[in-house]
Amino acid sequence: MEYIKFSLLFFVVHTITYYIAGIINLQFSKRLYGGRDQLYQSFLRNMSDPKEVKAVNKKIIPVQLIRAILMSVVLYPVIGFLGDLSFGLRFLFMGGIMFVYADFCSAIPFSNTLEGLIYMKPEFVKPRVFWTIQMEAIIYCVIFGLAASWLLF
Numbered sequence: 001m002e003y004i005k006f007s008l009l010f011f012v013v014h015t016i017t018y019y020i021a022g023i024i025n026l027q028f029s030k031r032l033y034g035g036r037d038q039l040y041q042s043f044l045r046n047m048s049d050p051k052e053v054k055a056v057n058k059k060i061i062p063v064q065l066i067r068a069i070l071m072s073v074v075l076y077p078v079i080g081f082l083g084d085l086s087f088g089l090r091f092l093f094m095g096g097i098m099f100v101y102a103d104f105c106s107a108i109p110f111s112n113t114l115e116g117l118i119y120m121k122p123e124f125v126k127p128r129v130f131w132t133i134q135m136e137a138i139i140y141c142v143i144f145g146l147a148a149s150w151l152l153f
Helices: 002-028 052-083 085-103 114-119 125-149
Strands: none
Touching: 002 052, 002 085, 002 125, 085 125
């Protein structure tokens, strides 16, 4: 039962944090995700098109549930250890693991990952684009780390 509660709380913390970081970042990066001159138009949905937004909204909660369950299950072996750590160390661990493993060091090439710096064309990883996308990851990881450290243990 402890694991189910952990995964459900993880889902809540992750999803709320995901939305907050996304909403904040979208204010600074609309050209990347929508409009006629959308940088990622060849492979991402256009978030300025109501049909595309509707398609995203249909999938976002189920996908975040699956994502949160998978990410939380990986932490099951260390839940007890993490619960024994101070709030500060839990914050560093939870925020750090999300930033390092789920984002910056991910094996997926994107504008804010190490793989992206290797494999993506220069227009996708120039500093302005890199930092715009990276800021969403940083916001997410800080808020997630704080909330997870406070609510999950």
